[in-house]
Amino acid sequence: MNLRAFIKKIQNIINPPKEISNETILGFLRVLETLEAEEISCDELYEKLDQYVEREVDKKDAALLMPLVREHLDTCTDCCEEYEALLHIIQENEPK
Amino acid sequence: MATRTNEAWLADLRANDETRNMALEDLRAVIQKGLPYALSRWLSPDQPQFGALVDEVTQETLLRVLDQLDTFEGRSQFTTWVHKIAVRIALTELRRKRWRDSSLDELTENEDAPPPPGLLADSHAGPEVSAERSDMLTRVRRIIEEELTDRQRQALILLGMQDMPIEDAARKLKTNRNALYKLLHDARLRLRTRLATEDIAPHDVLSLFEQK
Numbered sequence: 001m002n003l004r005a006f007i008k009k010i011q012n013i014i015n016p017p018k019e020i021s022n023e024t025i026l027g028f029l030r031v032l033e034t035l036e037a038e039e040i041s042c043d044e045l046y047e048k049l050d051q052y053v054e055r056e057v058d059k060k061d062a063a064l065l066m067p068l069v070r071e072h073l074d075t076c077t078d079c080c081e082e083y084e085a086l087l088h089i090i091q092e093n094e095p096k
Numbered sequence: 097m098a099t100r101t102n103e104a105w106l107a108d109l110r111a112n113d114e115t116r117n118m119a120l121e122d123l124r125a126v127i128q129k130g131l132p133y134a135l136s137r138w139l140s141p142d143q144p145q146f147g148a149l150v151d152e153v154t155q156e157t158l159l160r161v162l163d164q165l166d167t168f169e170g171r172s173q174f175t176t177w178v179h180k181i182a183v184r185i186a187l188t189e190l191r192r193k194r195w196r197d198s199s200l201d202e203l204t205e206n207e208d209a210p211p212p213p214g215l216l217a218d219s220h221a222g223p224e225v226s227a228e229r230s231d232m233l234t235r236v237r238r239i240i241e242e243e244l245t246d247r248q249r250q251a252l253i254l255l256g257m258q259d260m261p262i263e264d265a266a267r268k269l270k271t272n273r274n275a276l277y278k279l280l281h282d283a284r285l286r287l288r289t290r291l292a293t294e295d296i297a298p299h300d301v302l303s304l305f306e307q308k
Contacts, residue, residue, distance in 0.1 A: 020240060020249060022233055024256030026305060029236070029298040032288045039281045041274040042262075050172035050180045075284075076277055077255070078187075078262040085134035085183045090176060093130045 031075050040068045045079050053086050105174040109165060120158060123178060127154045130179045131186060138190050153189065157182040191261045225304070232301050235294070243290050248283040251276060 040048075052069050055062035063070035073080045100108065100119075108119035131150050132141055139146050160181050168177055244252070247269070254265040266276040291298065 020237065020252055021256065024252060025233060025236055025240065026302065027256055028240075028252065028284070028287070029301055032284055032291070032298040035281075035284050035288060037285065039278070042277050043274055046180070046184070050176040053180075054172050054176055072277075075281070076262060078191075078273065081137075081261075082180075082183050082187055085137070085187060086176070086180055088133040088136065089130040089179045089183070092133045 034071065034074065036068065036071050038068060040072050042072075042076060042079055045069060045072045045076070046082075049079075049083060049086060053083065053090055056087060057090050100174075102168075102170050102174040106165065106168070109162065123161065124154055124158060126175050127157050127178060127182050131182060134179070134183045134186055135190075138187075149186070149189065153182055153186045156185050160185070188263065191264055194261075194264075229304055232296075232304055235296065236291075236301060239290050239294065239296075240287065243286050244283050248279055251279055252283065255280070 048066060048069050052062050052066055055065060073083050100122075105119065105123075108115050109123075110116070111119070128150060131153060135146070135149070139149065157178065161178055164181070168174065240249070240252075251265060251269060254260050254268060255262060260268075262276055263273050266273045269276065271279075288298070
C-alpha cells in the first residue's frame with residue numbers, strides 16, 4: 001500500500017465517506033438509457049439555447065434537429081431551468 | 097415602442113446619439129416585460145425583493161448585451177438572445193442567494209438520512225419484491241463504489257440528494273459548471289458500460305421499483 005492509499009484509509013476510518021442515497025442511485029439510472037456518448041458542454045448549450053427555444057415555439061421538432069441539446073437538457077438541471085424560463089418568456093411574452 | 101429587425105437593433109445600439117438611448121430604453125422595457133415569466137417559478141411580483149431583483153438583472157443584462165454585441169450571430173431573434181442573457185443573470189443570482197451560506201460539510205451531512213418512503217420502505221410491496229429491490233440496490237451501489245472516482249461520488253451526492261444547482265455544486269467542488277457536467281457525463285458512461293458487462297439493464301432496475 002502506498003502512502004496516499006494509507007492516508008486515505010486512515011481518513012476513511014476517522015471520517016467515513018458519505019453514502020449515496022437510494023433515490024440518487026435510481027435518479028442516476030433513469031438517464032442512462034438515453035445517454036449518448038457524444039455530449040455538449042453547458043457553455044455550448046447556452047450558445048444554442050435561444051435558437052432551440054425559437055424552434056420549439058415555432059412547432060419545429062427542436063429535439064430531433066438538435067438532439068445533443070435535448071440530451072443535455074435532460075441531464076443538467078441548471079440548463080433545463082434556464083431553458084424553461086426562456087421558453088416561458090417567448091411563449092407568453094412574444095407569441096408568434 | 098418601435099419594432100426593430102435584428103439589424104436595426106444592432107445598428108441603433110451601436111449608434112452614438114439619441115438613437116442609442118432610445119434603443120436602450122426599448123430594450124429595458126423588453127427585458128422587464130419578460131422577466132416576470134422567467135422568475136415565476138421562484139418569485140411572485142408581490143414579494144418585496146421582486147422589484148429590486150428585476151431592476152438589478154435588467155441593468156446587468158443591458159451592460160452585458162452592450163459588451164457582447166459583437167458575439168450575436170443572428171441565429172435567433174435579437175430579443176430572444178437578450179432574454180437568454182437576462183435569464184442566465186437572474187437565475188444565477190437566485191441560486192447564489194439560495195446556497196450562499198451553506199458549506200459543503202453541512203450539505204453532505206444529511207446524506208445519512210433514511211431514504212424517503214416509496215423505495216425500500218414501500219409498505220405496498222411484498223417481502224419478495226422488497227428483498228429483490230434491496231439486492232439490486234446493493235449490486236448497483238457496489239458497482240458505483242467501484243467505478244466512480246471520489247470526486248464523481250461527491251458530485252453525485254451534492255446534485256442528487258441535495259438537489260443543489262450544478263453551478264453551486266461546481267463552486268463547492270472548486271470547479272466550473274462545464275467541468276462538473278463533463279465529470280457526471282463520464283460517470284454515467286462508465287456506469288452504463290459496467291452495468292452492461294454485469295448484464296444489468298437500467299430499465300429492469302427501475303421497473304423493479306415501479307411494481308407493487
